Amino acid sequence: xxxxxxxLQLAAERHRDAYNRVRxxxxxxxxxxxxxxxxxxxxxxxxxxxxxxxxxxxxxxxVAQSVEAMVRASLTATGEDASxxxxxxxxxxxxxxxxxxxxxxxxxxxxxTAIAEGLDYTQAMARALTRLRSIGATDVALAQxxxxxxxxxxxxxxxxxxxxxxxxxxxxxATASTRRYTxxxxxxxxxxxxxxxxxxxxxxxxxxxxxxQVLRNLKASxxxxxxxxxxGWVDEEGNVLDPAAAxxxxxxxxxxxxxxxxxxxxxxxxxDAREVINHG
Numbered sequence: 001x002x003x004x005x006x007x008l009q010l011a012a013e014r015h016r017d018a019y020n021r022v023r024x025x026x027x028x029x030x031x032x033x034x035x036x037x038x039x040x041x042x043x044x045x046x047x048x049x050x051x052x053x054x055x056x057x058x059x060x061x062x063v064a065q066s067v068e069a070m071v072r073a074s075l076t077a078t079g080e081d082a083s084x085x086x087x088x089x090x091x092x093x094x095x096x097x098x099x100x101x102x103x104x105x106x107x108x109x110x111x112x113t114a115i116a117e118g119l120d121y122t123q124a125m126a127r128a129l130t131r132l133r134s135i136g137a138t139d140v141a142l143a144q145x146x147x148x149x150x151x152x153x154x155x156x157x158x159x160x161x162x163x164x165x166x167x168x169x170x171x172x173x174a175t176a177s178t179r180r181y182t183x184x185x186x187x188x189x190x191x192x193x194x195x196x197x198x199x200x201x202x203x204x205x206x207x208x209x210x211x212x213q214v215l216r217n218l219k220a221s222x223x224x225x226x227x228x229x230x231x232g233w234v235d236e237e238g239n240v241l242d243p244a245a246a247x248x249x250x251x252x253x254x255x256x257x258x259x260x261x262x263x264x265x266x267x268x269x270x271x272d273a274r275e276v277i278n279h280g
Contacts, residue, residue, distance in 0.1 A: 004077055004078060004204070005204075005206065005209070007073070007074075007077035008074055008077055008078070008198075008201075008204060008206035009206045009209060009210055010073075011069075011070045011073040011074045011077065011198075011206070012070060012074075012164050012196065012198035012206050012207055012210060013164070013196075013210065014066075014069075014070065014073075015066050015067060015069070015070035015196050015197070015198075016164050016166065016195075016196025016198075017196075018062075018066040019063055019066060019140070019144055019194075019196050020166065020194050020196075022059050022062050022063050022066070022140055023137060023140050023194065025059070026055070026056070026059040026136050026137075026140060027133055027136060027137065029055050030052070030055070030056075030129075030132050030133055030136045031129065031133065033048070033051050033052055033055065034048075034107070034125070034128070034129045034132055036051075037051050037052070038107070038108075038111070038125055038128060038129065038132075039108070039111075040108065040111055040112055040115065040124075044108070045105060045108050048104070048108070049101055049104060049105070052104055053100065053104075056100075056104070056136060056139060057100075059136070059139075059140055059143075060094070060139055060140060060142075060143035061143075063140050063143040063144050063147065064087045064143055064144075064146070064147035065087070067087065067144060067147035067148050067151065067197065068085060068086060068087045068147065068151070070198070070199070071085045071148075071151050071155065071158065071199050072085045074198075074199050074201055074206070075155070075157060075158075075201065078157075078201050078202070078204055080157040080201060080202075081157070084154050084155050084156075085151055085154070085155050085158075086154075087147045087150055087151065094139060094142040094143060094146060095142070103135060103139075104132075104135065106131060106132075106135060107128040107129070107131045107132040107135070108128065110124075110127055110128045110131045111124040111125060111127065111128035112124075114127045114128070137193075138189065141189045141193050142189060144196075144197055145187050145189060145197070148161050148187075148197045148199070149184035149185070149187075151199070152181075152182075152183070152184060152199075153184065157201050157202065158199045158200065158201060159182065159200045159201065159202060160180045160181055160182035160183075160199075160200040161180075161181050161187075161197050161198060161199050161200055161207070162177060162179060162180055162181060162197070162198055162200065162205070162207040162208065162211070163176060163177045163179075163187070163195040163196070163197060163198075163207065163211070164177070164195060164196040164197065164198045164207045164210050164211060165177050165195060165210070165211050166194050166195065166196075173193060173195050177195070177207075177211040178211075180200060180205075182200075198210070
């Protein structure tokens with residue numbers, strides 16, 4: 001059992017690390033592409049879309065492949081059949097009813113709006129780049145969620161999944177990590193989220209083990225104490241509750257967005273749901 005648990009945690013941690021490498025690499029590549037292809041004209045937009053499309057699609061595909069590898073390794077470690085754990089080559093549309101070109105035209109709209117508001121060209125390009133980076137970060141988060149939800153439906157042994165924290169995750173994610181997602185459409189996202197995901201196979205829940213240690217570290221640092229107090233997650237004597245005790249309140253802090261699905265709206269950080277909805 002100890003070896004099985006070790007292998008399950010290893011699979012989850014490898015995916016979480018791979019996911020964050022993809023995020024960082026995409027951010028760097030989008031920054032470089034914008035410096036070369038960003039602009040205001042329709043001609044610049046056409047050249048930008050031609051360049052950015054394979055980069056973003058390649059990044060979301062790598063995230064999906066990493067989720068698949070994690071689930072297959074987890075099933076193998078527990079003696080379950082891993083043959084059905086295959087994510088299709090192309091993920092379904094990540095953003096409901098919105099095309100890729102429309103999404104990645106948004107930085108150009110941001111730049112044009114900034115010029116109309118009186119900003120100079122350099123300022124407009126910087127504002128647009130911020131939006132582009134947010135869009136890219138949101139898309140890899142959506143790809144991870146989509147791949148995990150697809151495998152949840154396809155693989156009977158996968159009973160659900162949960163977030164896995166990095167220790168750098170925002171405090172909303174620290175509380176959300178207590179949630180088990182047992183059907184598609186429940187896991188909220190926010191811009192720049194660095195959480196991985198981990199499958200729940202039968203009663204085996206490696207993500208819970210990973211997160212308990214991260215949460216212990218966060219609690220020792222004093223960070224979550226203030227956050228949970230601000231959210232009112234205390235008992236009658238003012239003692240901070242375990243985040244699991246705040247589950248009902250957490251559920252009230254998610255919103256369904258027409259394009260993105262479930263999003264966070266309770267995070268008290270710079271990368272909360274407003275950024276996803278307004279800039280993702």
